[in-house]
Amino acid sequence: MAEPLILDDVGLSVAGRALFTPLTLTVAPAETVTLMGPSGSGKSTLLSHLCGTLPPAFTAHGRSHLGTRALDGLAPEARRVGILFQDDLLFPHLSVGQNLAFGLPAGLDKADRARRVEEALIDAQLEGFGARDPATLSGGQRARVACLRTLMADPQALLLDEPFSKLDAALRDQFRRFVFDHARARRLPVLLVTHDPNDAEATGGRVIELRPPNQT
């Protein structure tokens, strides 16, 4: 059951200084909302907060929910919020297949795990690449594996922290479509942080500008 991602008066501050005007926002299932704003406005930090890995130097207020489930206070691993970063961050000591399997929930039997990994490889157009060293893949291939690894954990929302910015123009377009198609197919609420207006345009959704609190 897809549910919306709800931010209710969520603000962040560091050393008593607020980073942006508190944000109230509902991202519907299958919707993508783009967050833009100058460097240091707290976009990426907000995503860290939502997935539960806010650095201790920051303090947060407000409430966030996934449907009726409150996220605040939950451990990152209990939130079921997936995140993709600028770098693909494939674990360098694991093979491509092991990276994908790492995302699968525990408790599946061995055959099931192998089948799901195989499906993901086909999905990423990497059939037969399961045993490969991730360092031998191209940038686009690695990005697709990273995206599928996130989806393997069956997240209920997806956070994107400039995942397209390091790819060259042609690849970027392809990968954008790959991510958004998958997110829409699973009806995930998506929050995208980017500097690139093209990214925002490609989502076709709302764009929200994070502003420093004194500019409102």
Next chain:
Amino acid sequence: MAAERTSKRTRLLKAAPALTLLLFLGPVGAGLLGAVLPAFGYLPALGGDSLSLEPWRQMADYPGLWGAVGMSLWSGLAAAAISVALTIGFCAACQGTRLFAAMGRVFAPLLAVPHAAFAIGLAFLLAPSGWLLRTLSPWATGSTLPPDIALSPDPYGLNLILALVIKETPFLFLMTMGALAQVPADRTLAIARTLGYSRASAWFKTVLPLIYRQIRLPIFAVVAFSVSVVDVAILLTGSTTPTLSLLIIRWANDPDLGFQFLAAAGSCLQLGVALAAIGLWILGERVIARVGLRWTAGGGRSGGRFFARSATAAVFGLASVGIVSLVGMAIWSFAARWRWPDALPSRWSLDNWTRHAGGAWEPALTTLIVGLAAAAIALVLVLACLEAEDRSGRRPGVRALWLLYTPLIVPQVAFLFGAQVLLLSVGLTGTWGALIWAHLLFVLPYLFLSLAEPFRKLDPRYQRTALCLGVSPARVFWRIKLPMLTRAVLIALAVGFAVSVGEYLPTIFAGGGRLTTLTTEAVAQAGGGDRRLIGVYAVLQATLPLAGFILASQLPGWIFRNRRGMREGL
């Protein structure tokens, strides 16, 4: 049930830093107390049950005491000052060059070789009948007999200073390399050079001030170690000009148990001497900072070049002397006949090895067991501390770092004497537990220093990614962090093992003569003068830690031979 177990484990992890500090600061404190009380006449087991200043009076009257204190201060401070000067001079000349990185690879294994092995090799090299004069005779010296001068008395402790410099310079160099990696050193240097400053001048004026704060604690450790070193002093100091640490050992080993009080007072004095040496160092820092600041602001573009170049030459000279010492020792262990003044043995054989292998087997095994156990325990504690730090998000401050350095700054002689008194009173001397624990005190700080930086530098986003995949922090630690840190973990283990192999005094005190290691045996044999036998022990002693380093540097490449992303850096 499972949740309960998890929370218990989490609590244990949270307590790890406190537990670790207690485990290794407790003994230092207790050991100091065990030295302070007898120093003031209180040691009921030996009939001292009232406080008095008698031990101090006796010590002050002991012939040669002040000469020994002077010798300790002089040799320690000189060794530390020369080591620091060489380190920064070399860095100023070479930072950022290929040579610089290459030297790091040469120095790391040299650091693994125990002090005693170097000292023994150096004695072989410099002795009147040693390798140096052999190669020079008779064509240069004109003599066909070994000269009739002894290595001792060496009234200025020059051999001791040389040995310490050979060993401490690599340590300081590697610490400086680590510090340089944490500041924008290359960019700073580049900016200063575009302003017209020569490389050396730019380095001293802009990079050194950036990193000095970070290498200060290691320098203090070097100062304290050098003014109180025991094994190197035993091997290289003449009996007529002992250091204070040697007097303390002499008193502690005296069959007249009354000398125990003297040894206790001496331990306290040794602590005072180490602190005084650090105080003098800080004074020197102030003076140099003031002069240096004026020099920096003066605008001179080319100063420091000569110093940097001389230091570089000296570093190469020292590294060569160090390596030649080790090689000379190895040659002795294979020598059947090596008459003076032949440059090399005229007959070689494996006899020395086959003859002494039986005797060396037991100390070698003890060395291996104690080293592996101490390194393994230290690794578990350090990983627990670092993981706890990571999960709490709190970085320990400068004060915690000082605590960590305590066993390195408080002279070993000062607290080990007291710790031995305590061990004796509970009947633990000479047990495996006591020996491993005594080594742990010194293994732990070095292992921490080695592992902390790579652990903290691991990109936190890997962990975040894994957590967001719904994986528990414990699983992230075992499946992601630990494998990604394989190289750093193995190197840290090798460092810890090497530290343990080199420990002399802790082994003597905690082993109680029942458990001996290659280092204590090598030092003991060195008094006997059978160079072939000493050679065998010293080679074994140097080989074990070197093997550890080679294994640690090669193993990750093999484990991850199919993972290109794991080959460098991690």
